[in-house]
Structure formats: C-alpha cells, structure tokens
Amino acid sequence: MKLILTHEVTGLGAPGDIVEVKGGYGRNFLLPRNYAILWSKGAEKQVESIKKAREARAIHDLDEAKAAKQKLESNTVKVPVRAGSEGRLFGAITVSDVANALKGAGSSVDKRRIEIGNPIKALGTYAVQVRVHPEVTAKVTINVVAA
Structure with missing residues (x-):
C-alpha cells in the first residue's frame, strides 16, 4: 500500500x-x-x-540542533500531577503533559517528537527523549511532583 x-x-x-x-x-x-x-x-x-x-x-542546521539539545538538557523540568498518598499517580504522564511542562519552562517542543520509554505512573525523576533533529536526540530530565 x-x-x-x-x-x-x-x-x-x-x-x-x-x-x-x-x-x-x-x-x-x-x-x-x-x-x-x-x-x-x-x-x-x-x-x-x-x-x-x-x-x-524544522531546525535546519546541525549546530542549531545541538544548541537546542544543550538548552533542553541543561535544566530539570517539573511536571505537577495528582498523586495518591503512596506516590502513585492517578493515570500516567503523557507526551502532552511533558510538552506542556517544557512549554512552561521556555522550550516549545512538538509532542510528536517526545518519546517516553516506559509509562510513568509514580512520583520521581525520569529521563525522556526528544528528537530535536534526525541526527540529534536530547535526554530531558523530568521531575514528577505531587500538585
């Protein structure tokens, strides 16, 4: 097809x-x-x-993509969510949640470029990949905190 x-x-x-x-x-x-x-x-x-x-x-230049990667990797992004008393979330963190948190932190990223490996269902610190350019992937650290 x-x-x-x-x-x-x-x-x-x-x-x-x-x-x-x-x-x-x-x-x-x-x-x-x-x-x-x-x-x-x-x-x-x-x-x-x-x-x-x-x-x-699109980001055209490889140097521009590397600069965007450094900007994304330089700080930890907080994602506030509702959580139970034992630290379990009501649901899971989605790519939309991560995209909104990145937008709040000053980095606008398309949600289709964000990849979450395993579902995030508990409070803590996690690594999420963002495809900035076909040759450049940034590892963004997100901190899931109770709202």
Missing part, C-alpha cells in the same frame, strides 16, 4: 514522505489516525505543500 505521510511516524518517515507499507498497518493504524493519506497523482501534488510546512518548523 502506497501512502503519503502527513505526520512524523517513528521508524517510518517524516511528513511529505511517500512510503510503501503493508495493507493492515496502513488501513488500521496510519489512515484512521490521519498520519497518512492514500497516494495518488493528485495527492502527490500536496507533497510539496507538506514539505514546505515541515521546512518552516
């Missing part, structure tokens, strides 16, 4: 890329979540507009 990606998908590609995937993955995951559109000659004309929008948001 041939698709055009509209969002970044880890391990598959970036917006505007034309990819070939298995039918079930495309029909059951990528298309319902609007991560991709079906490829056609008419839709291929949209690729240019998708790539222009991606270029406007």
Whole structure:
C-alpha cells in the first residue's frame, strides 16, 4: 500500500514522505489516525505543500540542533500531577503533559517528537527523549511532583 505521510511516524518517515507499507498497518493504524493519506497523482501534488510546512518548523542546521539539545538538557523540568498518598499517580504522564511542562519552562517542543520509554505512573525523576533533529536526540530530565 502506497501512502503519503502527513505526520512524523517513528521508524517510518517524516511528513511529505511517500512510503510503501503493508495493507493492515496502513488501513488500521496510519489512515484512521490521519498520519497518512492514500497516494495518488493528485495527492502527490500536496507533497510539496507538506514539505514546505515541515521546512518552516524544522531546525535546519546541525549546530542549531545541538544548541537546542544543550538548552533542553541543561535544566530539570517539573511536571505537577495528582498523586495518591503512596506516590502513585492517578493515570500516567503523557507526551502532552511533558510538552506542556517544557512549554512552561521556555522550550516549545512538538509532542510528536517526545518519546517516553516506559509509562510513568509514580512520583520521581525520569529521563525522556526528544528528537530535536534526525541526527540529534536530547535526554530531558523530568521531575514528577505531587500538585
């Protein structure tokens, strides 16, 4: 199945890329979540507009990406959440929670670039990865505290 990606998908590609995937993955995951559109000659004309929008948001220079990485890694970000008496959370920390905390700390990061390894369900300090550039990944330290 041939698709055009509209969002970044880890391990598959970036917006505007034309990819070939298995039918079930495309029909059951990528298309319902609007991560991709079906490829056609008419839709291929949209690729240019998708790539222009991606270029406007992207960090172009590797040195600029390394500077952004240092800025992200330099400080610990606090994420206030509701927690029980034993330190267990009511739910889990999501990438949206981390993105909002980073925005509050002065670093605007797209939530699709944040990767949380294991679900965070307790108070404490955790490391989260942020893909700043295709070649640069920052490890951000977040401190989950009771609100």
